[in-house]
Amino acid sequence: MASEIGKDVEAVTVQCENQLDGNVQLPKGWLYHRPGIGSWRLPYYASPIVQLFYVAVIFFLCPGMYNALSGLGGGGQIDAKVNDNATVALYSTFAVVAFFSGTVCNKLGVRITLTMGCFSYALYIASFLSYNHTGNAAFVIVAGALLGASAALLWAAETVIVISYPPENKKGRYIAIFWMIFNFGAVIGALVSLTQNLHSDKGGYVGDSTYIAFLVLTTLGTVLAMVICNADRIIRDDGSKVILMKHPTWRSEILGLWEVLRTDAYIIALFPMFLASNWFYTYQFNDFNLARFNVRTRALNSLIYWCSQILGACIWGSLLDVSSFSRKTRARAGLVALFVITMGLWGGGYAFQMTYDRESAILQDNTLDWTSSNYGGLAVLYLFYGVFDSIWQTYTYWILGALSNNSRKLTILAGFYKAIQSAGAAIVYRLDALKMPYMSIFASTWALCAAGLVFAAPVIWTKITNHTELDKDVKFSDEMEEDLSKKVSE
Template identity: 55%
Template sequence: MAEARKRPTTAATESPAHPVEIKEVEIPPGWKYKSFKLGPITIPWYASPESQLILVSFVCFLCPGMFNALNGLGGAGQVSSNASLSAASNSALYATFAVVGFFAGTVTNTLGIRVALSFGGLGYCVYVGAFLCYNHTQNFGYIVFAGFLLGCCAGILWCAQGAIMMSYPPERLKGRYISWFWIIFNLGAVIGSLAELGLNINKSTNDTVSNATYIGFLVLTFFGACLSWTLVDAKHIVRRDGSKVILMKHPTWKTEILGLWETLRNDSYIILLFPMFFASNWFYTYQFNDVNLVRFNTRTRALNNILYWLAQMIGALTFGFALDTSSIRRTTRALVAWVIMLVLTFAIWGVGYAFQRKYTRKDTAPKDHFVYDWNSNGYIGPMFLYVFYGFYDAAWQTCVYWFMGAITNNSRKLANFAGFYKGIQSGGAAIIWRLDGLNSPPPYMNLFASCWALLAGSLVIALPVMILKIKDTVPVEEDLKFTDETIEEFIGHRIIHDSSIQ
């Protein structure tokens, strides 16, 4: 039998005042734990948090990434007169997602990461296929059904992804892991948008995207679902310091449902983050349907889409690495991030207010209403506004994930946090998509004002969590509230808490 190998590792504390220690840790035997060099770069072993995060990122690159590229055009690629199609489908999607999201932590912990992600990916294939089908059959019912099914699937996928992203990394690297994921994930939307632009570059009018666009997305989302099976179970993950991810052993449906309730009862402060969760997807409908779709022609919408998701990558990179600045205490970083988000909320959305004052639904009702082309005079200003909308979205999502990950390292609790996040987020999205798809929808300005007010108000409500619940490190005793099951899980395992290696 192969023996576990030992390797030296650097153990630095959170505070730069502490000396750096060199420790020897045991790494299990087997191909999953063998790293190798590629020139000057050391590739981490397969069952490391880094490798698994990259795989999960590419699953989301191919599934939600393509979904974002398609919806970023507004109307899921349909003309503005058919925007009610995507509104109806997405309303069903997010309404279902909101319900499934609350129990997604239970499902993910029970089924396991690979099954959850693969099941989630298949829903994106059906969603894209429904719009391809509509181009030929005009089957509205199938569009709504596809949204409903994707709501079930996406709730599970995003919960599994959130649990990995928040619980796999050590404390000092959580912001970077979030940014790495967000960059790769949004690269999918960028590449999808580039494909849209290439296939529709000659469409200077406001037309539906080509069938080839939908077919390409259908193939890519299917590959994403298949890629999920290359992941390893969380129990096999070993960090560089030799520590393992905190897990429950073989949970039952009963214990997991009780755990969901216990999270709300024992960690009731999470309710203060619920408004941030609710606001985090509310603005997509306004940006995609009420700005990009109605104010730009097909090829310019595709260009805007590319720039929007590129800005998301930059925002994730900027905030992810800034949130992990080890020379600044984590409690300080949390408060600084909160202040910066408040400033960005008033700066970017203040410019958005000035732009929104220039048009109404009545102005965009005629089929021949004025839309910007990238050659139009005055296009540059709205383009930069749309870019900053993308940057802001990545900053918001990165901060929310980092805030949750800074509260605890327990993967069971974080899976429930992620389920709450995606469920409440989707509840908000279901409402706003439905409002925008009504026969007599609210004025654009009303929807804009709701976005701005929700974002600013939710930041104020979340401030006590930043002040009272985020600590410089989370003691392992606080994460492990031992029950009979957890004791059995950890007998025979040496658990090295992150704070001992920072």
């Protein structure tokens, strides 16, 4: 068995030869064909930028529509309880499956993993459409649980593409491009909802047409996932390929989870930051947007929120790749800036949260409309909540990408990230379903965000280097192979 692992777990990095005039000579075949006119050529299909764009479009259609629905608060329903319970089920299964999602992705490849990850989004949307007519809450909750399991696989495959395909000096921009396109899906979804509820100045659930539109788009995303490239076909502009394992066994992959925790135990210090990364959604969507606004204003708020995500990702991703400063400096400056933004933004949010609680929000019956005199300030606050989300997620992805270029290691680290993130979301959505006071959820959100950055500081200060050496990533794979061989022999 040890010899089989020695064959299966093989770290590779290939540099293409025969370069002409600085241009890489690519293999033959349609995957590497560059269509164009004259000297002008489009990128080839198996290039990192095309695959990044392609997976971003898939996320535009699937998680983007989910985000658009979540952004309305309560999944588009009047009472958030059904959505809260479905979301608890979603993130509970997400947390469990995400822990092993990197293992599954390494074994099956990104194409199969992406396809498996997409299929439940349409089912989840359909469950809310059904709920509008049948009131069948059990269907919504089961659909949420299935979505959590499949979404964990989807995000594992996305991580391989977004943070292991690009070269080091472009990781921030690649993450930003992905986040912008992905959230543009939520923008389109919010526009659809806003258009269909434009003349409704009452509180209430969204209509069937909104759910049907989302259902069609998520189904299309599932179809597109079937034809994405696997990582072993990807060739960068400089001719290098992605560092990955050839034909890993299930046993070596599962043991690899524990090896990463043993060799990189510092990752535990990032867990509070991971935990916070989805915690704030509950307050923003349910305890702010749903609690205080009618349906058409919630749709407008959702549009503002997701548009601001695009803006935040664009700016933050570009700043993280500024070549004038070393990567260590950018990592440290980003942490300090994010801490200052956290304290300032949530401090401002506290002033508004003091004006209402659950009881008063119910009595006021979601009376705030975009015509209300104080709406402008609240819209700006919600805009900055969206910016905050994008820079938090972009920075976290960038930090993970700065720790390694090894796709196998990154998928495992990302599995930890999504597992801890989802466990946090399951907890806070359950607290919301139990009607915990809005101020308590707000306070826990603010405190967790601040604590997450404090705990992450030692890792960012000591583990982020100016460049990840190739031999270090390959050495990681070789050492893991030796350790796994010993464990199997024993």
